[in-house]
Amino acid sequence: MADTSWADSAKSLKGVILDMCGVLYDSGEGGGVPIPGSVEAVKRLKASDLQLRFCTNETQATREKFVAKLQRMGFDISVSEVFSPAPAAVAVLKERGLRPHLLVYDGLVPEFDSVDKTSPNCVVIADAADNFSYHNLNEAFRVLIGLEKPVLFSLGKGRYYKETDGLKLDVGVYMKALEYACDVEAEVIGKPASVFFQSVLNDMGIQPHEALMIGDDLVNDVGGAQHCGMKGVQVRTGKYRPSDERHPTVTADGTVDNLAQAVDMILSQRGH
Amino acid sequence: MADTSWADSAKSLKGVILDMCGVLYDSGEGGGVPIPGSVEAVKRLKASDLQLRFCTNETQATREKFVAKLQRMGFDISVSEVFSPAPAAVAVLKERGLRPHLLVYDGLVPEFDSVDKTSPNCVVIADAADNFSYHNLNEAFRVLIGLEKPVLFSLGKGRYYKETDGLKLDVGVYMKALEYACDVEAEVIGKPASVFFQSVLNDMGIQPHEALMIGDDLVNDVGGAQHCGMKGVQVRTGKYRPSDERHPTVTADGTVDNLAQAVDMILSQRGH
Numbered sequence: 001m002a003d004t005s006w007a008d009s010a011k012s013l014k015g016v017i018l019d020m021c022g023v024l025y026d027s028g029e030g031g032g033v034p035i036p037g038s039v040e041a042v043k044r045l046k047a048s049d050l051q052l053r054f055c056t057n058e059t060q061a062t063r064e065k066f067v068a069k070l071q072r073m074g075f076d077i078s079v080s081e082v083f084s085p086a087p088a089a090v091a092v093l094k095e096r097g098l099r100p101h102l103l104v105y106d107g108l109v110p111e112f113d114s115v116d117k118t119s120p121n122c123v124v125i126a127d128a129a130d131n132f133s134y135h136n137l138n139e140a141f142r143v144l145i146g147l148e149k150p151v152l153f154s155l156g157k158g159r160y161y162k163e164t165d166g167l168k169l170d171v172g173v174y175m176k177a178l179e180y181a182c183d184v185e186a187e188v189i190g191k192p193a194s195v196f197f198q199s200v201l202n203d204m205g206i207q208p209h210e211a212l213m214i215g216d217d218l219v220n221d222v223g224g225a226q227h228c229g230m231k232g233v234q235v236r237t238g239k240y241r242p243s244d245e246r247h248p249t250v251t252a253d254g255t256v257d258n259l260a261q262a263v264d265m266i267l268s269q270r271g272h
Numbered sequence: 273m274a275d276t277s278w279a280d281s282a283k284s285l286k287g288v289i290l291d292m293c294g295v296l297y298d299s300g301e302g303g304g305v306p307i308p309g310s311v312e313a314v315k316r317l318k319a320s321d322l323q324l325r326f327c328t329n330e331t332q333a334t335r336e337k338f339v340a341k342l343q344r345m346g347f348d349i350s351v352s353e354v355f356s357p358a359p360a361a362v363a364v365l366k367e368r369g370l371r372p373h374l375l376v377y378d379g380l381v382p383e384f385d386s387v388d389k390t391s392p393n394c395v396v397i398a399d400a401a402d403n404f405s406y407h408n409l410n411e412a413f414r415v416l417i418g419l420e421k422p423v424l425f426s427l428g429k430g431r432y433y434k435e436t437d438g439l440k441l442d443v444g445v446y447m448k449a450l451e452y453a454c455d456v457e458a459e460v461i462g463k464p465a466s467v468f469f470q471s472v473l474n475d476m477g478i479q480p481h482e483a484l485m486i487g488d489d490l491v492n493d494v495g496g497a498q499h500c501g502m503k504g505v506q507v508r509t510g511k512y513r514p515s516d517e518r519h520p521t522v523t524a525d526g527t528v529d530n531l532a533q534a535v536d537m538i539l540s541q542r543g544h
Contacts, residue, residue: 128406129406130405130406130407131406132405132406132409133402133404133405133406134400134401134402134403134404134405134441135402137404137441137445138439138440138441141432141439141441141445142438142439145432145439159452159453159455160413160417160453166414167410167413167414167417168410169406169409169410169413169449169453172452172453173409173413173449173450173452173453174449176448176449176451176452177441177445177446177448177449178445179448180431180444180445180448181431181432181441181444181445183431
């Protein structure tokens with residue numbers, strides 16, 4: 001029996017933010033598969049009077065290619081509704097006049113086409129998977145250690161994620177590696193950074209207490225959203241682990257079996 | 273002009289411990305080259321009434337092959353005088369009945385020949401250089417995260433070292449990566465762990481205040497030795513950087529241009 005107290009406040013909601021991988025679909029070979037009921041759940045939210053945005057730390061493809069993949073799975077999603085770290089990073093780099101050395105997945109590189117990358121004065125890392133070779137990590141390290149004041153950006157800080165063939169190390173692990181190597185603290189762009197969630201709220205034109213975040217990552221989705229003043233609900237899909245429900249520092253406002261159940265509860269509270 | 277106050281106490285010394293890479297030789301292609309004056313300096317120490325041991329975090333080869341390399345460079349060194357992390361790790365593994373998954377340089381694997389490695393219940397990492405691929409780090413991660421209580425050993429915790437073609441990331445960086453991924457704290461075997469220095473002192477049968485450590489790594493050689501009660505002197509060769517002389521937490525008892533100068537100062541104090 002799901003705890004339903006969080007849903008009592010659903011009447012005052014104005015917007016919902018959904019994490020994508022692990023909530024809408026499970027990633028893996030061939031791009032992944034939708035989680036049962038989630039295509040329909042997105043459709044129902046879109047038909048309601050709630051605003052809807054998607055917030056992902058996905059960095060293995062450009063936002064355009066990533067959204068096209070979700071559309072092929074049957075999701076009604078457009079690029080302008082999706083917030084991901086790379087476009088946010090590009091904005092920061094341009095604002096501060098920084099020229100990045102990139103250590104990212106090949107598919108993400110085109111996001112940085114408009115950024116000057118000659119004689120780099122900072123390093124940007126994202127989930128690079130097999131590109132996280134010793135050679136490439138050394139290269140990023142040498143750029144950083146050669147700077148008078150090393151600047152390191154990390155697109156997300158996840159520990160690991162789940163693919164259909166098992167757990168894989170995420171960017172946060174390599175962020176910690178370079179932080180230690182160069183004695184610097186990385187600037188995280190993406191969840192759980194408050195500035196990232198705030199940009200989504202700004203786009204909807206609503207206040208934190210009027211928004212609900214739904215994700216499978218207790219720390220980065222739920223904790224990040226709560227830290228920003230939103231409510232956060234965790235789904236028992238994706239990277240969810242039973243031990244999340246007794247986590248020492250983060251307690252979700254609610255835990256539901258999946259997105260379909262969360263949407264049921266929200267919409268029934270609102271009389272849909 | 274070198275600061276000479278540390279050498280005043282050279283009269284009461286009974287033993288000297290030398291770091292190897294960056295003090296005796298510079299590593300690099302073809303095995304490396306001796307640092308000028310160091311072959312002769314080792315010879316002079318051996319001819320004195322001081323005991324002499326070598327203490328290294330070298331983990332790219334077995335101790336036998338490593339010592340043979342130094343002998344080819346002209347150093348008068350035998351295997352029994354050299355303390356390195358792998359044999360110390362083997363002793364710990366056997367004592368605690370642990371079966372390691374190894375993420376190490378290919379050349380180091382034979383050190384673990386006598387250890388049972390079936391169905392691993394711990395992970396041992398050492399400087400693995402190109403073996404630090406995404407695939408291999410994932411494999412080590414999956415072993416750890418699959419254990420009820422993950423146990424991680426790191427042979428040293430250096431940030432980086434210098435080869436003739438530039439700086440290279442060291443094992444400590446990957447230790448931090450796995451610590452973050454699995455939320456564990458690694459057990460460090462090798463410098464700067466006090467237990468490692470103490471084993472060298474035990475072998476000489478002397479007290480910490482009767483021994484002097486000479487190394488190029490301010491934190492792991494000098495700081496580690498001082499923490500153990502010894503004096504620590506840094507050489508301005510190897511990975512030495514001028515900023516070491518204004519380090520926020522570690523201050524060497526003395527800084528000398530190279531090993532030859534250190535030995536000159538010690539032996540002249542002792543009337544040689």
